[in-house]
Amino acid sequence: MKPLLEISHLDKQIGTLHLQDISFTLEPGYIFGLIGRNGAGKTSLIRTIMNLYRKDSGNVIVNGCPMDTMEREAKDQIGFVLDEFLFEEKLSIAANGKLFGATYTAYDHELFLRFCSRFGLNPKQKTGKLSKGQKARFQLAFALSHQAKLFIMDEPAAGLDPLFRRELTGYMQELVENGTRSILFSTHLTSDLDQIGDYIALIDEGRFCFCMDMESLQERFVLVKGTEQEISALHSPHILATVHEPYGSTALAEYPDESLISGLDVSRPTLAELLFYLQKGRCIS
Ligand SMILES: Nc1ncnc2c1ncn2[C@@H]1O[C@H](COP(=O)(O)OP(=O)(O)OP(=O)(O)O)[C@@H](O)[C@H]1O
Numbered sequence: 001m002k003p004l005l006e007i008s009h010l011d012k013q014i015g016t017l018h019l020q021d022i023s024f025t026l027e028p029g030y031i032f033g034l035i036g037r038n039g040a041g042k043t044s045l046i047r048t049i050m051n052l053y054r055k056d057s058g059n060v061i062v063n064g065c066p067m068d069t070m071e072r073e074a075k076d077q078i079g080f081v082l083d084e085f086l087f088e089e090k091l092s093i094a095a096n097g098k099l100f101g102a103t104y105t106a107y108d109h110e111l112f113l114r115f116c117s118r119f120g121l122n123p124k125q126k127t128g129k130l131s132k133g134q135k136a137r138f139q140l141a142f143a144l145s146h147q148a149k150l151f152i153m154d155e156p157a158a159g160l161d162p163l164f165r166r167e168l169t170g171y172m173q174e175l176v177e178n179g180t181r182s183i184l185f186s187t188h189l190t191s192d193l194d195q196i197g198d199y200i201a202l203i204d205e206g207r208f209c210f211c212m213d214m215e216s217l218q219e220r221f222v223l224v225k226g227t228e229q230e231i232s233a234l235h236s237p238h239i240l241a242t243v244h245e246p247y248g249s250t251a252l253a254e255y256p257d258e259s260l261i262s263g264l265d266v267s268r269p270t271l272a273e274l275l276f277y278l279q280k281g282r283c284i285s
Contacts, residue, residue, distance in 0.1 A: 001027055001028055002028075002063065002064055003025040003026055003027050003028075003061075003063075004026055004027065004028050004062065004063050004077075004149050004150045004181070004182045005024075005025065005026040005049075005060075005061070005062055005063075005150055005182065005184060006025045006026075006059070006060075006061040007022055007023055007024050007025070007049065007058070007059070007060055007061075008023045008058055008059045009021050009022075009023055009057065009058040009059070010022040010023070010045075010048060010049070010055055010057075010058035010059070010060065011055065011056045011057045011058050012044070012048045012053060012054075012055050012056050013056060014044050014048075014053060017039075017041050017044055017205075017206050018205075018206045019041055019044055019045055019048060019206045019207075020206050020207045021058075021207070022045060022058070022207075022208060023058075024199075024201065024208075024211050026150070026182045026184060026199070027182065028149070028176075028179055028180050028181060028182055029176050029178075029179035029180070029181070029182065030176060030182050030183075030198040030199060031172060031173075031176055031182070031183045031185070031196050031197055031198050031199070032182065032183065032184045032185070032197070032198065032199040032200070032201070033185060033186075033187060033193040033197040033199070033200045033201070034046075034184065034185065034186040034187070034200075034201050034203060035186070035187060035188070035190060035193065035200065035201070035202055035203070035271065035275070036186075036202055036203035036204055036284075037204070037279075037284070037285070040203045040204050040205065040206070041203050041205070041206040042154070042155075042186035042203055043083060043154050043155075043186065044206075045203065046082070046152060046154045046184075046186060048060075049067075049152065049184075050075075050078065050080065050152060051067050051071060051074075051075075060074070061074075062074035062075075062077050062078060062149075062150055063077050063149050063150065065077070076104055076105050076106070076146075077148055077149045077150055078148055078149075078150050078151075078152055079142075079143025079144060079146065079148030079150070079151045079152070080139065080143055080151070080152045080153065080154075081136055081139040081140050081143055081151075081152075081153040081154065081156045082139065082152075082153075082154045083154045083155055083158070085127070085135055085139075087100060087127050087138075087139075087142075088100075088127065089126070089127050089128030090126065090128060091126065091127065092123065092124050092125060092126055092127070093116060093121055093122070093123045093124070093125055093126075093127055093130075093138055094109075094113065094116075094123035094124065096127050096138075096142075097109055097112045097113070097116075097123075097142060097145070100142065101142075101145065101146065104146035105146075106146050106147040107145060107146040108145055108146070108147075109145070111144070111145045112141055112142060112144075112145035115140070115141035115142075115144050115145060116138070116141050118141075119137040119138075119140065119141050119164075120137070121134060121137055121138055121141065131159075132158075132159035133159045133160045133161060133164065136156055136157075136158075136159065136160060137164070140156070140168070140171070144175075148181070149180065149181050149182070150181070150182055150183075150184070151172075151175060151181065151182070151183040151184070151185075152183075152184050152185070153183065153184070153185035153186070154185070154186050155185075155186055155187055155188065156168060156185055156187075157169075157187060157189055157192060158188075165189075165192075169192055169195060169196050172185075172196055173196055190270065190271035190272045190275065191270070191271075191272070193271055194270055194271050197214055198213060198214060199211070199212065199213050199214065200212065200213075200214060200217060200271070202275070202278075202284065204284040204285055205285060209278070209283065209284055217274075218268050219255075220254055220255060221240075221252060221253070221254055221268070221269055221274055222252075222253050222256060222261070222266050222267065222268060222269070223250055223251070223252060223253075223266070223267050223268070223269045223273060223277070224250065224251045224252075224253055224256070224261050224264045224265070224266055225248055225249070225250050225264065225265040225266075225267070226248070226249060226264045226265060227248065227249060228244050228248075228249045230249070230264060231244070231249035231250065231251050232244075232249070234251050234253075234260060234261075236253075236256070236257075236260055238253050238254050238255060238256045238257065238260060239251050239252070239253050239256075240252045240253065240254055240277065240278065240281040240283055241277045241278065241280040241281025241282075241283070242281075243277065243280050250277070252269065252274070252277035252278065252280075252281060
């Protein structure tokens with residue numbers, strides 16, 4: 001099956017940030033999560049993929065359409081929810097739908113209004129007066145109204161109340177369910193990603209530390225718990241970090257040999273734990 005997104009050797013210098021040699025592909029039917037600390041380059045990468053920042057080198061291809069030579073066709077297939085509000089704040093929700101909808105081949109205004117109603121939005125309200133969460137809902141309604149194949153979302157759940165946040169993860173799963181659409185999204189909410197992510201990339205200082213499917217990630221890293229003595233005795237290049245706390249010690253190990261960890265308490269880290277221990281081990285800044 002043709003990938004919905006193909007990124008190869010993407011490079012971009014933005015101020016002091018250098019997005020460096022970013023490559024990945026996203027097939028239809030999957031959710032790809034992008035994580036990383038504040039300032040790691042998530043928003044910059046998303047903006048570069050969408051050609052809001054012009055890349056220095058590399059390629060972005062959306063459902064077979066190269067961003068360089070078929071930008072309109074490529075953007076036609078992208079539904080976005082961004083941190084920065086790109087719509088006309090002086091106009092109403094409905095007027096924004098019509099205005100920006102005209103730039104998409106398959107925009108359906110009736111469908112947009114139905115989504116607005118489903119998300120509790122009044123189409124007559126000016127977008128400039130919307131709260132952060134309402135702006136996210138508006139963008140989502142619009143993204144869902146022009147038959148986009150690839151959904152790109154920059155921290156879509158930031159500023160959303162817990163109820164709608166839960167609904168949002170439900171919509172995201174619904175979107176990819178029939179195997180024809182995909183989602184690339186950035187988030188700090190690793191628990192959401194633990195639940196719905198199929199692929200995950202960790203970005204740090206503009207580079208991918210890893211980019212892999214969730215299953216491989218779970219095979220790659222383990223947490224090993226024991227007494228301070230037991231954990232201190234683990235000398236191996238497979239040990240990425242050790243943390244000693246009053247109530248016990250923990251090591252993060254990568255592809256550990258069975259012999260190294262036998263007899264110890266071994267578990268799979270959550271994403272939050274993985275980030276914590278990678279940082280402790282100075283694998284990420
Ligand atoms: N327009 C710009 N001009 C100059 N530097 C920029 C610009 N945009 C981004 N940067 C640089 O890129 C860095 C990364 O910013 P970016 O917004 O991509 O991070 P992020 O991972 O999305 O962070 P956060 O989680 O806080 O949203 C910034 O710290 C800044 O140095």
